[in-house]
Amino acid sequence: MYAVTIVDGILEWQEHPDPLPGPGQLLVQVTAAGINGADLLQRKGFYPAPPGYPVDIPGLELAGTVVATGEGTRRFGVGDRVMAVTGGGGQAGLAVIPESGALAVPDGMAWESAGGFPEAFSTAHDALVTQAGLSAGERVLISGAAGGVGTAAVQLAALRGAEVVASIRDTGRGDVVDVLHRLGATSVITPDEVPVSGPFDVSLELVGAPGVEQVLPHLALGGRIVVIGVGAGAKAEVNLLAVMGARASISGSTLRSRTETEKASVAAALEADTARALAEGSLVVPVAETFPMSEAQAAYDRFAAGGKVGKIVLLAP
Amino acid sequence: MYAVTIVDGILEWQEHPDPLPGPGQLLVQVTAAGINGADLLQRKGFYPAPPGYPVDIPGLELAGTVVATGEGTRRFGVGDRVMAVTGGGGQAGLAVIPESGALAVPDGMAWESAGGFPEAFSTAHDALVTQAGLSAGERVLISGAAGGVGTAAVQLAALRGAEVVASIRDTGRGDVVDVLHRLGATSVITPDEVPVSGPFDVSLELVGAPGVEQVLPHLALGGRIVVIGVGAGAKAEVNLLAVMGARASISGSTLRSRTETEKASVAAALEADTARALAEGSLVVPVAETFPMSEAQAAYDRFAAGGKVGKIVLLAP
Numbered sequence: 001m002y003a004v005t006i007v008d009g010i011l012e013w014q015e016h017p018d019p020l021p022g023p024g025q026l027l028v029q030v031t032a033a034g035i036n037g038a039d040l041l042q043r044k045g046f047y048p049a050p051p052g053y054p055v056d057i058p059g060l061e062l063a064g065t066v067v068a069t070g071e072g073t074r075r076f077g078v079g080d081r082v083m084a085v086t087g088g089g090g091q092a093g094l095a096v097i098p099e100s101g102a103l104a105v106p107d108g109m110a111w112e113s114a115g116g117f118p119e120a121f122s123t124a125h126d127a128l129v130t131q132a133g134l135s136a137g138e139r140v141l142i143s144g145a146a147g148g149v150g151t152a153a154v155q156l157a158a159l160r161g162a163e164v165v166a167s168i169r170d171t172g173r174g175d176v177v178d179v180l181h182r183l184g185a186t187s188v189i190t191p192d193e194v195p196v197s198g199p200f201d202v203s204l205e206l207v208g209a210p211g212v213e214q215v216l217p218h219l220a221l222g223g224r225i226v227v228i229g230v231g232a233g234a235k236a237e238v239n240l241l242a243v244m245g246a247r248a249s250i251s252g253s254t255l256r257s258r259t260e261t262e263k264a265s266v267a268a269a270l271e272a273d274t275a276r277a278l279a280e281g282s283l284v285v286p287v288a289e290t291f292p293m294s295e296a297q298a299a300y301d302r303f304a305a306g307g308k309v310g311k312i313v314l315l316a317p
Numbered sequence: 318m319y320a321v322t323i324v325d326g327i328l329e330w331q332e333h334p335d336p337l338p339g340p341g342q343l344l345v346q347v348t349a350a351g352i353n354g355a356d357l358l359q360r361k362g363f364y365p366a367p368p369g370y371p372v373d374i375p376g377l378e379l380a381g382t383v384v385a386t387g388e389g390t391r392r393f394g395v396g397d398r399v400m401a402v403t404g405g406g407g408q409a410g411l412a413v414i415p416e417s418g419a420l421a422v423p424d425g426m427a428w429e430s431a432g433g434f435p436e437a438f439s440t441a442h443d444a445l446v447t448q449a450g451l452s453a454g455e456r457v458l459i460s461g462a463a464g465g466v467g468t469a470a471v472q473l474a475a476l477r478g479a480e481v482v483a484s485i486r487d488t489g490r491g492d493v494v495d496v497l498h499r500l501g502a503t504s505v506i507t508p509d510e511v512p513v514s515g516p517f518d519v520s521l522e523l524v525g526a527p528g529v530e531q532v533l534p535h536l537a538l539g540g541r542i543v544v545i546g547v548g549a550g551a552k553a554e555v556n557l558l559a560v561m562g563a564r565a566s567i568s569g570s571t572l573r574s575r576t577e578t579e580k581a582s583v584a585a586a587l588e589a590d591t592a593r594a595l596a597e598g599s600l601v602v603p604v605a606e607t608f609p610m611s612e613a614q615a616a617y618d619r620f621a622a623g624g625k626v627g628k629i630v631l632l633a634p
Contacts, residue, residue: 209557227557234558240526240544240569241551249568252561 003092013294021070032115049088059090063114081105100264106279113285116311124153136161144206158184209236227252286310320409330611338387349432366405376407380431398422417581423596430602433628441470453478461523475501526553544569603627
């Protein structure tokens with residue numbers, strides 16, 4: 001098979017031996033694979049793949065067709081359309097994934113959407129639903145709503161019946177504001193408007209320390225801040241009296257470091273909550289642009305340049 | 318009845334009209350009532366009593382005998398020994414409490430212990446068990462272990478089967494170290510020894526910001542910091558990357574602001590977990606000193622002076 005390959009910090013399209021599925025694993029012929037921030041770090045030599053995954057093939061999510069199954073697999077068979085978060089190696093002609101982490105791709109879901117769905121929606125769902133326990137009728141702030149995880153979070157929160165306040169840096173960009181409203185945001189604000197838009201039951205923080213400091217005084221009783229991105233800074237000054245007074249919590253997490261069993265729970269919870277909406281087409285994966293896998297270097301550069309709304313997805317040749 | 322009464326910042330022993338129990342309430346002839354930090358604040362004119370409680374009679378906990386019951390009470394009757402957290406007015410000859418918040422005082426439990434039990438043990442139990450979800454086998458740090466809540470927390474954590482690391486300012490005080498070991502601490506350390514005593518699954522923070530900053534890098538995966546005291550400072554610098562990496566949470570709360578229903582849950586959870594241990598005498602309320610209620614002024618001054626191990630408890634004449 002061919003795969004996107006990291007060679008001295010440059011991405012090339014190189015031949016590798018075909019992988020084989022072990023017990024409980026699926027061999028997937030990959031059709032589409034989204035790019036994520038961690039891939040850029042890995043290209044630079046940081047954030048190495050966890051043990052058991054190819055060291056030189058990036059890719060944290062994929063969608064494709066099962067072409068072989070390992071011993072003991074139960075749910076999926078050859079020919080089934082699946083998508084999954086993976087520890088690495090997703091941007092390749094073939095990839096091996098544990099069956100426990102795979103989701104069915106509903107009929108009618110485009111490959112490019114399926115390739116960009118797993119990472120962002122798993123991250124957003126785990127943070128909003130599993131960690132923050134977001135309920136219908138609660139007001140949630142999504143801080144950094146324009147990115148892949150942000151647009152996923154806006155939709156998942158709206159699907160859950162929450163009132164969604166989406167915060168972005170520049171509300172002058174009418175196209176972004178329109179997209180967020182269409183995805184389910186009740187209002188779209190700048191960070192400066194946080195104080196007059198609360199109180200918030202849940203705050204999903206994708207930007208970092210400034211967002212945590214901004215929202216803390218505007219939490220409702222029992223408010224929960226979940227941090228999953230710190231691009232704008234990691235050191236937050238936290239007023240513990242405000243935490244106590246609101247009976248609040250500040251928590252955070254990452255997905256990649258979790259065990260296979262933990263990732264299987266994340267996938268199962270996500271699928272249970274979204275399978276119907278995906279089949280009906282009421283959840284959308286905004287895709288900014290697609291590139292062939294052989295042009296991964298250009299695709300990563302486009303991703304790194306920023307300013308896009310939605311995912312950059314690689315397509316197999 | 319007579320009650321401890323705040324008169325221009327001074328405590329006097331003055332006559333008041335007898336209170337009457339309303340629906341769902343118990344009238345208690347108070348025998349013993351502990352002093353807490355909030356009483357000192359109230360004496361100074363800060364931290365006023367919540368609506369429905371006497372404005373000039375302090376006292377957040379009490380133990381005594383039921384002498385009358387309001388309409389619709391079910392569990393307790395005249396002559397029963399009860400103890401409870403209350404919104405205020407506990408340091409008096411008579412006090413009215415909601416039946417839902419009352420705990421039975423087991424035979425053989427001394428009045429002075431019962432008078433000093435409810436506030437500290439409710440606070441510690443709610444934080445450790447309900448909020449942090451402390452489980453058997455986990456390692457917990459109690460930061461500020463020598464005080465009333467700290468000694469309660471050490472015992473409750475040990476009762477739950479946790480490994481208890483008690484942190485105090487001065488481990489040179491052999492008497493304090495001995496008490497903490499007797500109450501169930503596996504080790505007694507100074508805050509400087511936190512880095513070599515972890516990783517911690519749970520950290521109960523009774524001191525404030527410095528403790529939060531100290532323990533954060535030494536949390537186990539899924540670690541939980543619960544803050545219920547900020548005497549040493551409320552502004553903590555929190556490294557959000559450390560929170561994400563450990564999949565940690567920082568939360569906080571206060572008891573006094575809760576609704577009657579919420580306080581009833583706290584009392585029920587505490588009683589379910591401790592009734593047997595209390596009856597067997599295996600939970601101890603360290604009492605540093607007792608004073609008659611008529612000498613409340615001296616008792617508060619003793620409390621404010623610090624350096625004691627255990628509660629200061631007022632006894633009815």
